[in-house]
Amino acid sequence: MKKGIVFGGQSYEHEISIVSAITLKENTKQEFEYIFCDENRNFFLIEPKNMKATYFSKGEYKKAKSLVLKSGGFYTEGVFGKKLQSEVYINLIHGSDGEDGKIAALFEFYSINFIGPRLEISALSFNKILTKYLAENVGVLTLKWESLTKNSKNLNLPLPVILKPSRLGSSIGIAIVKDSAQLDYALDSTFEYDDLVLVEPYVEGIKEYNLAGCKIGGKIKFSIIEEPKKEKILDFEQKYLSFSGNSKVKEAIVSDEIRLKLQNAFTRIYNAGFDGALIRCDFFEKDGEIYLNEINPNPGSLAYYLFDDFENTLNALANSLPKTRKIPISYNYINSISVNK
Template sequence: MKLTILFGGASFEHEISIVSAISLKEKLSGFDLNFIFCDQDHTFYAIDQKDMKAKTFSSASHKKMPIVNLTNGGFTQKKLIGSKEHTGIVLNLIHGADGEDGTIAALLDFYSIKYIGPRINASVFSYDKRYTKYLCDSIGVKSVKYEVLNSSEQKDITIPYPIIIKPASLGSSIGVSIVNEESELDYALDTAYEFDKNLIIEPFIENVKEYNLAGYMADGEIQFSIVEEPQKNKFLDFEKKYMDFSRSSQVLKADISSDLENKLKQSFTKIYTGMFEGALIRCDFFVVNDEVYLNEINPIPGSMANYLFEDFKTAIEKLSNSLPHSKRAKVNYEYIHSINSAKGK
């Protein structure tokens, strides 16, 4: 199978995307893989598989590699004589801004490139945690109660301590703080506002049960991963999430009842259906008093959540064969021709 992995981007999660791409090089060995790196200046580079290692990017060696440009149907690399086409299905592996905010989805749609990843609408409702809350309300999925703060206004927090403060449009636990009392609040707010002008405030639930579930749509049905109960300390901070982030071996299935597993899958189905077709996503859930609450949607999960699938290669193949097709309007200038005809021109 031919697959182009698009990674990098101009976001706080740039390095995480690089780690994801390197891990998929191993996990999807045997595929005909191309790697396209989006630098922080939005230049695209074709990266040879042998150069897919962290030092290539940290040392800026990628800048010596061929530049490619988006064209209809794929990426094109200009050569001294002619050009080289990088066609086939693109896997959008850009985390955070660019990849998850709808920017790349819009570009790929504009150039009629088939891709695995969230479409524009799905990106909007999963990238900004405020909109994710609105989505939950509209489809009947429970989420933890919350308040919104904005850097341009003064507003008291009414949720009792301890609370958790999150930048609204950022993942990977970047800028997230647990605040146990008022004396810790200002520092936590300053930290979060470094990354986003909008913040989400939620109650911090001690010893909450957390479960992760990934899935995708293929052949008209959602294909689920196993349910994972992530190991964590107080909460899954950046280091815990991503220092062991390149893992590629399958994790153990959570020891939960079939009833709870069905509840998680039902909530996942409500979130996915009619919104995330074409993407492999991971949803992180809380369970409180046997009730399921959505914590967050990961529209492009780290390393594509490969460790949750028994056969990740088959999952990617099946998803690739079930991508949605967007219809383009046919332009025939019939309206203009009719006006000209009426005027006798």
């Protein structure tokens, strides 16, 4: 089954998405069609040989074939425009456009098969505040938290805390505040990215575990459990520049009890509406309890590095996508009105 990768988008994480697509190309044997969405939301068909970071940073992609989105897929523009071969598209746009539901809405509107979160769950999981309510609703623990806006900066949680833009991923814009003298500056910096900020306690040395997975044939397929290496926090550089050149990840050494708790928490989150997506959940472990840190609905490079059999998993997921209900339109009602007049 031919697959296309859609990447880029109007997002703070635009460049990360490019790195993800290139990394996926270099670490799989599949021949994808590459669809780039530029900052103006124009689509271009990128030749595999041009999947290099400088091709995009220098604007050379503008010479590529322009694409339009229509019923069933992407088409080249022009009188003799042709439909691309892909039967399934992978949503690999990180952040806004990709994870907030815009692309999902377009794909669903045009009846396009795609791997990625659907519209409703995208809107929930893109917002870190709403994610907390989602976790609570399915019985998954989270650390204590509160939200701040530019008009309401009164902090109730005791220091130290960590500040996160509510609608931004990839560890962009986060800050650790250990004393009150740092708070105003840290808040101003975080508000540069979002007008809604999530505040959580910063726990020194807390255990962190990452787990990815998807549903295939009605059953969750789990990746290995990763314990990410980090300094104080898992920042952008550690998250993305490291994995882009490293396809090997060692499985974390955890007890059977912790493994089952992680998988149970993941399953509860996934079953909240992520059918058709391959997601990664980042968890904390404290005193034997598992807490959701965040959901990555479109994880970097689709978290291929966490699967021993990634390509088989991807192929199986492509064949297990949720079916879209097609509503029949008959015009019986309008016809009945016309007859009675």
